[in-house]
Amino acid sequence: MQDHVTPRRVVILGGGFAGLFAARALRHSPVAVTVVDRRAHHLFQPLLYQCASGILSEGQIAQPLRAVLRRHHNVSCVLAEATDVDVKARMVHAQGPEGGVLRLPYDDLIVAVGLRQSYFGHDDFAAHAPGMKTLDDALGIRRRIYRAFEMAETAADDRERQQWLTFALVGGGPTGVELAGQIREIAGHTLDREFQKIDPARARVLLFEGSDAVLGAFGPRLARRAARTLQSLGVELHLGTLVTDIDAHGLTVQDHDGTTTRFEARTVLWTAGVDAPPIAAALARATGATQDRAGRIAVEPDLTIPGHPEIHVTGDVMSLNRLPGLAEVAMQSGAYAGRVVRHAVEGRAKKPNPFKYWDLGSAAYISRGRAVVKVGPLHLSGTIGWLAWLFVHLAFLTGFRSRLGAVLSWSVAFATSSRRERAFTMSDVDAPAGPGFGQKTPPPPP
Template sequence: MNDQDSQRRVVIIGGGFAGLFAARVLRRAPVQVTLIDRRPHHLFQPLLYQCSTGILSEGKIAVPLRDLLRKQKNADFVLAEVTGIDTEGRRVLATRPLGDQLEFGYDYLIVAAGVQQSYFGHDEFAQWAPGMKTIEHALVVRRRVFGAFELADTAVDPAERSRWLTFALVGAGPTGVELAGQIREVATKTLRDEYRHIKPEDARVLLFDGGDAPLAPFGPELSAKAARTLSKLGVEQHMHSIVTDINATGLSVRAQDGKVTRHEAGTVLWTAGVAAPPLAAAIAAATGAKQDRAGRIVVGDDCTIPDHPEI
């Protein structure tokens, strides 16, 4: 940007890593920055798994966006959910928490809305297998994980006790690997001496993934190291496994040979797959941009939308 950009308006959608860093980069630029997010805090997502297992409180990984931007004189934060854009009028359309409509004019628009959990077309799994993308998700997971040990402790039937002491995670990416290992550490260390009727260290943690190894996108060396570490912790790895059904008592999984196996588990957690939020479709419709299979907007080498260098 140059001197001609004085008083130009920059709207940033999303207060995650990309949105927040974009706002900070512009702190000395001659522009007015408006950052819009539907939540009032910036979330450090890589530590969600520690929040979900009680190692960290939610306040340790979520910081108010207003607090982060308080010293930046050219930046303002607005709590609202963006619903679409008007490219001709260069306006961002948003909704306040109580439903009122807002509009924000822009000269430059930075879209950093992030992604949401994807169940690969099986949204019905969500009620039985919560994801791990928000503070709310982490708190649900925390209640389910620690609640499972409590239910196991009072279970009279051995089969029921075994089911509550079985945790199944779908997806062997970073979140799944970290959470699987953390649950085993909670069981073998944190809770080891807390119960009278069960041995928490007997808890089974099953990790399922359709690929051939955990953390496969990170390369064979790191993937192999992750697999060894998980084995050492006692995590049971089921690769080449596709989940076909989830309900209140467990999940069914199809192996590479086509055989479907039922696994009884009191807690099923979904740590696989991401997709673009609905906003991406609205922006694509407004700009004529293409979307990939996950709904993400296809951009140029400089991250702008074709024919819309201002976005």
């Protein structure tokens, strides 16, 4: 099976948790691994909201893929976005940042491209309500949060001031809940005594969620606890509401019985939906694979596409047994796919055991000293939950230096409420979080 001149070529699309764990599983195999990502860094996405809120810097949650994989001598990294897969020729087509076209031949393909923010068909919402999936998004949200208080301070009238002091979050999953908690903490503690005309502590944070619970995936008990904690922080919960319109000055929501209400808010952040990037549809077309409503690709129990044992789909973009889009699922499925390839290279005849997800639990941070954590039958909240959260995140942060840095930043943030990474740049405030390589701004007027 293995050609002794050219090693077996494994192309991994995506350098997130799934892609990274696949590459690691292949570390000692005689294969040539190529990791293709349209960003040069591996992002520790579970802490992205802390970059947005000014606790952590970009470098604390994003390491260059090349640096992470430096000691993996059989891995090379390519900064490019996969655009299509020629399954007959076993060739990935990709595009570099400046439009250069790349052709990457593979013997095994591991797809780990993740999901991106989706607006359920309302793409016009994106300009007013950025999502939070990338480092760009986090820096944009940081800018919007801190700038809003500045704008409120110099607002022309009370109405405008109140609009700037109102933050609306759409989506009651972990990211929405975490951001809501962060904004209330910034308003109530971080900005204490910094303003003259406004009282930042009076900033309103509205959280809109379509279902009847925040953190529904954590089960009813923790969901209720989370809701109580949020309310005690001053977050206004609007459950069972659908957002029907968003503009620069606010949003309109509809509740269960069809009543629509308008809320004025100059900062609207969107964490409500995800869908698959275009390469997933291209792959489905090329292989005949089916996609679910969000574009996830349905896989066999061994994570391959039916009829294509050489194509493995892992992480968020994989659809299997309704597994949730968690970092843990991505890590385990990526590692599994890597092992399957390794075993094939080693010539093991035995069919791999089906992929089995070990639920190590899930965690969501709400505010200083409070988190909810679900580990099997164990439901933790409050301070115990927070300690569990701390342990889990330190265990999974890539690299010792990141851990040390995060512990230092957290210690200061928790002890003093101050946040080191509050600096924001003014350019590009309304740049939407595009799905592809960043749009270029026009050249300056002559």
